[in-house]
Amino acid sequence: MHTPSQKFLSKLGLREPAADHNTPNNVNDRRSFLKKTALGGLTLGGFMFTPLGDTLAHATSKVNRHSAPSDLKITDMRYAVVMNSTGRCPVIRIDTNQGIYGLGEVRDGASWRYAMFLKSRILNMNPCNVEMIFKRIKQFGFHGRQGGGVSGVEMALWDLAGKAYGVPVYQLLGGKYRDRVRLYADTPEVEDAGQFTAKLKDRLENKGYTFLKMDFGIELLKNTPGALVNNNFWDVGRQWTNEPMTYGATEHLFTQVQITPKGLDILAERIARVREAVGYEIPLASDHYGHFDHNNAIRLGKAVEPYRLAWLEDLIPWKFTEQWKQITSAIDTPTLTGEDIYLKEEFIKLIDAHAVDLVHPDLATAGGILETKRIGDYAEEKGVAMAMHFAGLPISFMANVHCAAATQNFVALEHHSLDVPYWNNLVKTDQPLIEKGFAIVPDKPGLGIELNEEEMKRHLAPESKDWFAPTPEWDQDRSWDRLWS
Structure with a gap:
């Protein structure tokens, strides 16, 4: 079954690139596609004589269809501990229902538990609501390395939000x-x-x-x-x-x-x-x-x-x-x-x-x-x-x-x-x-x-050789955490 976009392109003797919209190769495919459309006479004038549905389908062809930010949900959080000159550095990965994930890092020398403790408190939330989640979990951080869990989760949320909207994190901060x-x-x-x-x-x-x-x-x-x-x-x-x-x-x-x-x-x-x-x-x-x-x-x-x-x-x-x-x-x-x-x-x-x-x-x-x-x-x-x-x-x-x-x-x-x-x-x-x-x-x-999974696996902490293993033990929240009555 052909989509409106495919029907529109077939009229022009072209076909839409099938590459993953998130891959660097697709950028080149898109550029090639635009060149072909220009050579094929796909101009503003051409748009004026095509059906509205086909025009919209083509105009939105660059939208990342692999992410619907408003429907994103956090489904899992896992960790791996990598050695550095300053000691152990836990890396966390927050997974979602749409296959995209965010990376964060607990502060050097801190315990991965500072982050995993927060998993049950953020499951099923939309990671793009970074400030809401931050306000929910910030009570569980403190000075020194104890701030590492909240900070690492916050990093991973921004990574996810940027991927969902297709922009670098600095752009979400105002440029x-x-x-x-x-x-x-x-x-x-x-x-x-x-x-x-x-x-x-x-x-x-x-x-x-x-x-x-x-x-x-x-x-x-x-x-x-x-x-x-x-x-x-x-x-x-x-x-x-x-x-x-x-x-x-x-x-x-x-x-x-x-x-x-x-x-x-x-x-x-x-x-x-x-x-x-x-x-x-x-x-x-x-x-x-x-x-x-x-x-x-x-x-x-x-x-x-x-x-x-x-x-x-x-x-x-x-x-x-x-x-x-x-x-x-x-x-x-x-x-x-x-x-x-x-x-x-x-x-x-x-x-x-x-x-x-x-x-x-x-x-x-x-x-x-x-x-x-x-x-x-x-x-x-x-x-x-x-x-x-x-x-x-x-x-x-x-x-x-x-x-x-x-x-x-x-x-x-x-x-x-x-x-x-x-x-x-x-x-x-x-x-x-x-x-x-x-x-x-x-x-x-x-x-x-x-x-770089291959390189990171070479430097896992000796007592923690797991590579983002499942963490179901951190799924359940059995605590009443509200700070007011």
Whole structure:
């Protein structure tokens, strides 16, 4: 049986391409088709003498008939855990009744359970109603990695909505300000200053980055006599532990570790060597100083002022707003925090108090794509810039890219996996993810990526080798979650 469109085309001696409307090959088929119609005299005049039904059928031939957004329903959510330089990164996939799916990523180092806990609360909902679903589930997130579940689901919903409507995610956010997103290259601490400097230069000269970040924490001073006070009690080399009553698990202000003048001179000398190697044209940010109070943060900030760092990051925990304001008022180097903050409200407190010079959300903690854009938009209104923290896989990376493209006061996005050889190959794209220190903003629907299953399966977490296995144990909601009576 012939459709009206097919009858119309047969009159012209043409046939409609049969390719999947969602595939790149179909784009070429359509272009070829349009050329043929032009050669065949299919003009506005021709339309005037054809039946209305045939004309409409042809005029709407580019509509994606594989998706009816108003009828979309969430039918399933599954996960796979992939290893990265920063540890385990759970990837989630939200499936629908129409065969299209959305990809999201729980924050690096977080549990996939933060996302799967939400499955029963979103089943059978329309994924295009992103804000409605977000408001339904946001009560189940919190600061740090606990925000990763809500944020990962939100990413996947935007990916689905973009695919359903056939547009990139940034278009759903109001359009883009930029076609390329500037990245800053994170460079983890290396004890040997020469090796560290060489690593930074490689990022500039070989990889083409135009913005760098370095670590210069007091871990470097742990074996230097006379550089620190109170390190006879605390093991300052254990910053990344979380065991109760250890140095790593004690908030900065409560360690009473102090940096001596000798220690400050050593740290300043390290920065001086880096500045000499990379020059002053390159923005150079800094991070991971160790755990000490706001008075020592001010002393450190003043000691490094001659080297014009782009910012001093997370000197103390983000929640101590008044101490942050004291630090920011006392030093000339810009201050920045926010990678562990969930939702916009705590950012608003910091911004309104003029406590920091830049905000630094991690989209995979902050609440996802739209919430991070709202943080940036609020900061912009108050004259504050936004950099973005990121340390995950390409799925979350592309969510950040779409958000950064759509946010005016954006400065730079972190890239933490430059030294991971397989990182770029974890997904498939029509164009490179990164070129010379800039992320390329895609024009494909949704996030603009597909998983490279073969590569991802090579890097599954050792204790979790399942690849998007069924998760019926998370289907049932047996809890009354309303926060009011």
